[in-house]
Amino acid sequence: MPIQRAEQILARAQNSAKRAGTTIETDLLQSRAAGPALVDEARERGVDLIIVGVPFRKRLENFYVGATASYLLKNAVCRVWLCRQAAPDDKNVRADKK
Known part of the structure; x- marks a missing residue:
């Protein structure tokens, strides 16, 4: 970006x-590895919450959050709030679809 x-x-x-x-x-x-950079920065600053936007993506009927969000959820020393992009207006995408 x-x-x-x-x-x-x-x-x-x-x-x-x-x-x-x-x-x-x-x-x-700015970093080649966003997850570790964000975790380090949050630790240094004593951050209470990291808010991360994630795109709407599905893989094999499961939601996929990506490597950075996954890293943050596993390694951050504070709360992590994922804000997923709204689902596309698509008849093939349903929350109750199994």
Whole structure:
């Protein structure tokens, strides 16, 4: 993702938090391995919560969250909140499908 786009997303998150009456701390990290970099940064800063956006993807009828989110869930020393992208408007995608 281009840096300018990432900065816009972080600014939107800060504005949303401000409108909700709270503050958040954001930072743009650049790393070849996002999971370990995020865990290290969270540990150094004493972070309470990591919020991670994940795309809507299904593999073999199971939701797939990807390597970074999986790493965070296993290794973060704080809470991790995954925010999954909304399901596509597709008749083939159903929450109750087995």
